Amino acid sequence: MSSSPRIAILDDYQGVALTLGDWSALQGKVQIDVYQDTLLDEGALVERLKPYGIICTMRERTKITTQLLDKLPNLKLITTTGPVNRGIDIEAASAKGIPVVGSPGAGNHTFEHIWALIFAVARGIVIEDANVKAGNPQWQSIIPVGLKGKTLSLLGVGRLGSQVAQVAKLFGLRVLAWSPNLTKERADAAGVEFASSKEELLKQADLFSIHVVLAPSTRHLITKEDLALLKPTALFFNTSRGPIVDEVALVETLSEGRIAGAGLDVYDIEPLPLDHPLRKLRNVVLSPHNAYVGDDCYKVWWNDTAATVTAYIEGREINPKFILKA
Template sequence: MRVAVLDDYQRVALSYVYWTELPAGVEVTPLHEHVADLDELAARLEPFDVVVAMRERTALPGALLERLPRLRLIVTTGMVNASIDLAAAASLGITVCGTAATGASTVELTWALILSVVRGIASADSAVRQGVWQSGTVPGGDLAGNTLGVVGLGRIGSRVAVIGQAFGMRVLAWSENLTAERAASAGADLASSKEELLSAADVVTLHLKLSDRTRGIVGAAELALMKPTAYLVNTSRGPLVDEQALAAAMARREIAGVALDVYDTEPLPPGHPLLDLPHSVLTPHLGYVSRTGFDVFYREIVADIAAFHAGSPVRVVTP
């Protein structure tokens, strides 16, 4: 059995000892570089019986799966992966299994980005290294006494909201089906509309699943509602935000700053307009990338492969 581990950007996959628990004869090959071209990806994966997908870094559509006659098992980190064509996998006899996922690392990164962009940490760090001591900078913003707008109050958003209160912030929350009772359980007030939240918040943070309904939920009209002193943070999914509208709004200084961990196209290609945004902090989709998170992922990936090899797959993901 040959196993391919996709998108091992940091070259850490094989450092997890759990692989030694696999039966003799199972060969594990990490692929370190992202491959977007369908033909090249099909050629790379053709020799493998098992593909391990690191979240949604690489799409596995039906057009690819049907070109991989040896493939019998896909293991994805987490139990939900919108980049895998589950119906096509089922029709081709490919089993899809998942793992547990931890949300703590994404919550913590969200607050790392909020603090960094509001206080200008990244630019201040760069200035100190260049021998500049505060010259040319402006005072950073404050959190205490200001309003945090949480768009999406699910597992991650509710934990972000609780931390906002610890900073002395008023927390407003909104999503299409959010109730006042659910908002109150996270210590938040329910905004009557998306527009009210965007107009009132000093920091807006997005925590929604990507769907046809949420794609582009923050576009030019929404950005125009935000205060010129407000900040936008996205650690959820890139397409929630219209990137062209965001670049234009930032160029016109319609909002004070932006912090992003997710993008329409990942990895972010050279020359992308987001790379030139002023007053921005950009990270390479690190929300779930932590030692604890990866330990959970790789332990359960190995367990999934071993169970499949034994003929009793566990944590099966169905269409």
């Protein structure tokens, strides 16, 4: 390349992109700016990104839309951590001649995180931790929920759902599953019971966990009416995507105590607004969409990102298997 474009690394919440990736080949040759926040206002985002020729994104934190791309005339390359990024309009980028380059995954942290949330909610760990640290003289304040003999209802049994089901059986849980495309044959192959309907799945759930991808057909797949079918003692978990659930209805259901609790990692708007009512509920354990995050995958992702950017700057071919297709 005749000149090296400026590089923006977006949404590096923990400030580790430059230390976990090997950027040494570019030292002193390019300007790299790291941003640890996420801008939701498009106007502010345009002003921030306008000078950059290369944008390095973390999964689906900042959305790269057609409208945004139209306002970034200097942009030549987009990288993303992970092999998929539904927050980038890859078709629009490709039409502008801007490659979107990903990285293979590493680790299985969402699976681990699902169980961390289940135990945190069922055992009341977050509440009791806060009580102990606050010097609460009441030594125990809640009764943990035992899992053995309970029914875990899974909305979807793909790769993650099947893994969750396998572990659930070790704890003596009965596993029931349904999704719009699930068949009894596929449920049998996954070793779970097949629910004949979404209504049956919800009504029988002691624990309800979502494992379908967000698509037009799954947006608000769980409605206010669906939430009303859950038992008052039910525990609700979402580590997939926020808009699969009617979030307003979920907040109302939890705040009125119509279900016992929830563990959430995903939301309609991320980062979750500081004044969001979910932040004020005692019967919810919240994590900041970090189910997929882990030290091993970060090292792979940021090293791959650095390698891609270095190859581009030096005029070498980018590994074609990493270039994402619409």
